[in-house]
Amino acid sequence: MTVEKILLEFDAELKNLLPVLKKINAEFGYVGEEEAQKVADYFSLPLSKVYETASFYDLINTKRQPPLMIQVCSGANCAVKSAYKIISEIENQLHIKAGDDFNPNVKLEIISCLGQCGRGPIMIINKKIFTQVTPSSAREFLHNYM
Amino acid sequence: MVKETKIITKNWSQIDPNEIDDAIEAGGYRALEKFIHKMTPALALEEIKLSGLCGRGGAGFPTGIKLESVQKEKGKEKYFICNLDESEPGAYKDRSIVDSDPHMLLEGIIIESLIVGARKAFIYVNGNYQKQIEILQRAVEQARAKNFIGEQILGSKYNLEVEIFAGAGAYICGEETALINSIEGNRGEPKARPPFPTQCGLFGKPTAVNNAETVANIPWIISNGGKKFATIGSKKSAGTKLFIVNGCVKNPGVFEAPLGTKLADLIEKYAGGMQNGKNFWFAQVGGSSGRLVLENDLVRKLEYDREAKIPLGSGAILVVDKTADIHELLLSWMSFFRRESCGKCVPCREGTYRLWEIAKRLQDGEISERDVAAIKDILWTLNNTTFCPLGKFAATAFGDALSNFQKEIYRLSK
Numbered sequence: 001m002t003v004e005k006i007l008l009e010f011d012a013e014l015k016n017l018l019p020v021l022k023k024i025n026a027e028f029g030y031v032g033e034e035e036a037q038k039v040a041d042y043f044s045l046p047l048s049k050v051y052e053t054a055s056f057y058d059l060i061n062t063k064r065q066p067p068l069m070i071q072v073c074s075g076a077n078c079a080v081k082s083a084y085k086i087i088s089e090i091e092n093q094l095h096i097k098a099g100d101d102f103n104p105n106v107k108l109e110i111i112s113c114l115g116q117c118g119r120g121p122i123m124i125i126n127k128k129i130f131t132q133v134t135p136s137s138a139r140e141f142l143h144n145y146m
Numbered sequence: 147m148v149k150e151t152k153i154i155t156k157n158w159s160q161i162d163p164n165e166i167d168d169a170i171e172a173g174g175y176r177a178l179e180k181f182i183h184k185m186t187p188a189l190a191l192e193e194i195k196l197s198g199l200c201g202r203g204g205a206g207f208p209t210g211i212k213l214e215s216v217q218k219e220k221g222k223e224k225y226f227i228c229n230l231d232e233s234e235p236g237a238y239k240d241r242s243i244v245d246s247d248p249h250m251l252l253e254g255i256i257i258e259s260l261i262v263g264a265r266k267a268f269i270y271v272n273g274n275y276q277k278q279i280e281i282l283q284r285a286v287e288q289a290r291a292k293n294f295i296g297e298q299i300l301g302s303k304y305n306l307e308v309e310i311f312a313g314a315g316a317y318i319c320g321e322e323t324a325l326i327n328s329i330e331g332n333r334g335e336p337k338a339r340p341p342f343p344t345q346c347g348l349f350g351k352p353t354a355v356n357n358a359e360t361v362a363n364i365p366w367i368i369s370n371g372g373k374k375f376a377t378i379g380s381k382k383s384a385g386t387k388l389f390i391v392n393g394c395v396k397n398p399g400v401f402e403a404p405l406g407t408k409l410a411d412l413i414e415k416y417a418g419g420m421q422n423g424k425n426f427w428f429a430q431v432g433g434s435s436g437r438l439v440l441e442n443d444l445v446r447k448l449e450y451d452r453e454a455k456i457p458l459g460s461g462a463i464l465v466v467d468k469t470a471d472i473h474e475l476l477l478s479w480m481s482f483f484r485r486e487s488c489g490k491c492v493p494c495r496e497g498t499y500r501l502w503e504i505a506k507r508l509q510d511g512e513i514s515e516r517d518v519a520a521i522k523d524i525l526w527t528l529n530n531t532t533f534c535p536l537g538k539f540a541a542t543a544f545g546d547a548l549s550n551f552q553k554e555i556y557r558l559s560k
Contacts, residue, residue, distance in 0.1 A: 015331060043331075053333055057273075057313075057315055057334070059273045060314055074477075074478045074482070075235030076235050076236060076433075076475060077235060084477065110485075112481075112482045115237070115238035117235070117237075117238060
């Protein structure tokens with residue numbers, strides 16, 4: 001699927017800007033400058049306006065993402081079930097810090113609430129959701145991706 | 147178990163959410179038929195006002211008054227938006243409504259849209275709720291096939307289109323002006339009010355925004371009358387509420403209880419009490435933005451009341467036991483608000499960031515005297531100077547924790 005094909009699925013109305021950006025993000029993993037420029041042309045908007053919107057939302061990336069994305073929920077429900085122990089376990093295991101962009105191959109991100117609080121703590125590895133995670137099970141799940 | 151009054155949950159786990167015929171058999175869309183064949187929008191609005199229903203998203207604004215101000219706007223183009231951007235940590239009531247009975251929600255959306263005179267309704271769904279988006283899409287298609295949506299609904303003069311709009315992961319988009327910005331393709335930042343969305347909302351047109359749980363109450367009110375609804379619940383706030391009880395209780399989950407139920411009863415009777423061997427420390431009512439309730443306040447009633455000591459918020463209740471680490475909780479709250487602060491106003495953007503830094507230092511035990519002085523300053527600023535309520539929310543739990551658990555937080559010995 002090319003950007004042009006995605007754009008043709010939508011009318012050039014402002015209410016379609018966010019859906020278009022999400023779809024491009026789903027297809028390419030991020031909305032880069034080249035893609036954003038095409039979107040801007042299609043909607044007759046300045047490039048800065050497209051970036052303004054794209055950079056605001058968590059579900060849209062404006063940079064290429066590393067091949068291994070780990071996300072851990074730290075909402076209060078998961079936090080009281082030792083989510084922070086899981087986070088430091090992963091930090092120690094992979095020698096990274098949560099939120100850092102330095103490693104091009106792996107990123108650990110702290111997120112909040114996916115509405116699955118009953119089954120927390122929640123960990124997501126490359127979009128696959130793991131529930132009721134413990135520090136040791138987190139280590140095992142990670143091994144399958146290394 | 148307690149005897150329950152069921153309005154929203156009456157069909158839960160009895161019908162297949164993907165089958166409109168199941169919903170119709172269980173009494174679904176009768177309220178819509180009643181509205182179309184026997185009522186006028188003005189009459190239906192009167193029922194809603196009589197019911198005393200107020201917004202279930204957190205602010206508790208009377209629904210009837212909101213609908214009325216959109217209804218009396220003159221323009222032809224109006225919008226109705228169902229707010230399903232639930233992203234408060236610990237809240238998953240709206241998601242449960244979609245999972246269990248999406249048609250009740252859809253029926254409410256159709257009726258409310260027709261009452262205010264909207265020809266287009268949006269359902270703004272949290273972008274992370276992929277499964278729920280699919281359920282809703284199916285529900286809308288099925289309702290269209292039955293002519294509950296579309297042109298000349300059930301042979302009447304009413305027309306309505308319903309569109310599902312998926313969010314992209316921003317807590318602030320639950321605020322109605324930010325939500326409207328987001329549909330318009332802008333950053334999801336709140337706008338100054340007035341003008342209120344009821345006069346100048348989506349694309350500059352009058353717009354009614356209602357929380358999904360509020361909407362789900364509408365079919366019942368239309369079917370059974372506003373007066374009957376007003377007898378349920380407490381004197382100050384009518385009806386039932388979905389409470390989400392989480393944490394160290396035996397049966398965490400979503401419960402429907404009349405407003406005015408005591409917090410202690412919710413924990414004991416609905417959620418089965420504390421888990422074995424766990425001692426109650428405090429409960430947080432209303433999600434991450436909620437206040438902390440200690441043991442001596444457990445007898446308080448939970449209701450929508452502007453003067454209430456415990457604002458109900460979205461109805462999420464987190465029960466915390468004595469083994470929990472207060473530093474981790476502080477960090478959890480602050481890292482949430484730091485991420486979700488939209489950055490539009492400086493007090494909130496900087497305040498949440500600094501409190502997050504301080505929470506990290508608190509956890510590491512590296513707190514300085516300067517930090518202690520700064521906390522007070524930051525909390526005051528968040529409480530009094532931010533553009534939208536998010537700043538105030540960020541200060542609530544942190545401030546409560548500080549005034550109640552100073553000893554634990556600063557690791558003071560007695």
